[in-house]
Amino acid sequence: MKNTIIIALLLFGVFAQAQKKWTLRECVEYALENNISIKQSELDIESADIEKMTAIGNFLPSFSAGAGVRENTGLSFNPTTNQPETVTFLSASGNINVGYTLFDGLRNFRRVQRAKISTLASQYRLDKMKDDISLFVANSYLQVILNKANLEVLQSQNNVTKEQIERTKELVDAGVLPQGDLLEIEATNASEQQSIVNAENSIRISLISLAQLLLIKDYENFDIEDEGYDIVDDGISAxxxxxxxxxxxxxxxxxxxxxxxxxxxxxxxxxxxxxxxxTLSAFFGYDTRYTDSNPTQFSEQIYLNDGIAYGLSLNIPILNGFSTKANVQRNKINVERTKFQLEQAELDLESTVYQAYVDAKGSLKSYEAALSALESQELAYAYAKERYDVGLTNAFDFSQSKLRYDNANIEANRAKYDYIFKLKVLELYFGIPATELKF
Structure with missing residues (x-):
């Protein structure tokens, strides 16, 4: 009994996983957590933090300690007396050195400032990449929804066609309609079946594309939540x-x-x-020596043989082959270059926002026109259906009317999701975070 319960729970878990449908927010959040480019940008931030740590570390004093032990045989200089001796003796030495830069032309201070700016710049680049990837995911997601909506249109209309086939068979058998009308409706059904297969393939391909964007490899069980997505305009387009x-x-x-x-x-x-x-630096050094050839005790030797050195070091640059001057000139040119790049970025952004604004306005007009056309084609289709049902029009004319109605439905879907996406792009430029866009 216990094993049966465990197996049932495992099967339920597998079934639940297979039936999971991803929402747009889940897709965006998953992409932001797993996208390789984002992970690389996060490494750039870590590198910038290391640069900042190094810059701060330049303000700390340098500290080093050393020690050595050696044995001499034959003629050697005694390290404690500095006299030559022809004996075998063991000697040891140790030292401690401390250095500190008092002034270096404020370069360390400015390196810290630069490191802070570099960290912020890396964060800004990461934010931009997240916005771009969020839009890619949203666009792919809406493409899947569009393909599903088109499939629903085709399936719904094909059901009507199948009903018309049965109705036409009855009328042909009764001698009211010619056999050619039945053949025409059956040909329409075959064409619609082909369109349904193509639409199903489009859904499959768009789902795989979205899964690949999310780095999800289980294509067979990947699906999205295609309910509840509509036009949500918070007034930014106005x-x-x-x-x-x-x-x-x-x-x-x-x-x-x-x-x-x-x-x-x-x-x-x-x-x-x-x-x-x-550049002005300060230094402090301490060293001492010991040898077993000297009868003095170890602790006493360490005290008697030690030495201390301290002082200041001033380095004045005079001439280095114009290297410093050339480096300054290169950086001046780079400053001007980045200023031009800033000006260009502002112009590009202004142009891009204008384009997004025009696209949103244009896509709204296209959507409204598509709805108007759909309404007209729906009325025309209903009229043609009534005429066909009473035998006042032939199957070919009815099929053409139905085809125009189907195409109007598909165009309305396309215009709708195109407007949704372009509206969200405009909202993103207005400063709304990608994860807070409403659909």
Missing amino acids: KPVEEIIEKAKESRSEVIIAEANVELAEKDLEIAQGANLP
Whole structure:
């Protein structure tokens, strides 16, 4: 009995896993956790943190200690008396050295500032990548929903066609309609069956594409939740495009990254200019010696033979083959280059937001036009069906009317999900995080 319960629970777990349907939020969150590019960007942040740790470490004093033991045979200098001796003796020595940079042209200070900016820039790049991947996932997800919606349209209309086949058979058998009408409806059914197979293949392919984007390898059991996704507009599309552009400049990573690159270039220039200034260092050293050839006790020798050295070291750069000057000039050029890149990033963002705004407005008009066309084709189809049912029109004309209605349905679906996606792109530029977009 116990084994039966365990097997039942295992089978239930497998069945539940197979039946799981992923929501859009789950897909986005899973992608953000598992995407390889995101993981690489997270490593960039860790590298930037190491750079920051190294820069802070430059403010700490250097500290080293050393010790040595040796045995001499033959003529050697006694390390405690500095006299030559032809004996075998064991000697030992030890030292401690401390150094500290008092002034280095503020380069260490600016390296810390640069490391902080570099960490922020890495975080901004990660944020941008997350936004981009979230949009890729959303687009792939909506493509699956669109394909499923189209399949529903085709299956629904094919059910009507099958009903018409049965109805037409009765009318042909009764001599009301010619045999050709039945053949026409059956040909329509065959064409619709082919379209259904193609639609099912499109769903399968789009699901595999989404699974690959998420790095999910269980293609057979992967499916999405295709209910409850509709047009949700929080009013951003009604805002002036200038307001959306200003908001994008404040929140979008493209501009923030370019601004951070300018700051990094300016810090690099300051660090390079610091090499023209003197460097002042302080040092302290302690050393002592011992040998067994001296009858004095070990502790006494350590005390008698020790020495201390301390002082300051000043290094003034005078000429190094124009290396420092050339490095400063290169960094000045890089500063100007990053400023141009910032200006270009702002122009590109403005152009992109304008395009997204126009696309959203245009896709809304396309969706409204598609709904209007669908309504007209639905009325035309209903009228054609009534005429066909009473024998006032032939099967070919009825099939053509039905085909136009099917195409109008599919176009309405396409326009709907195209508008949803472009609306979400616009909201993303307005500063709404990808994980908080509403569908």
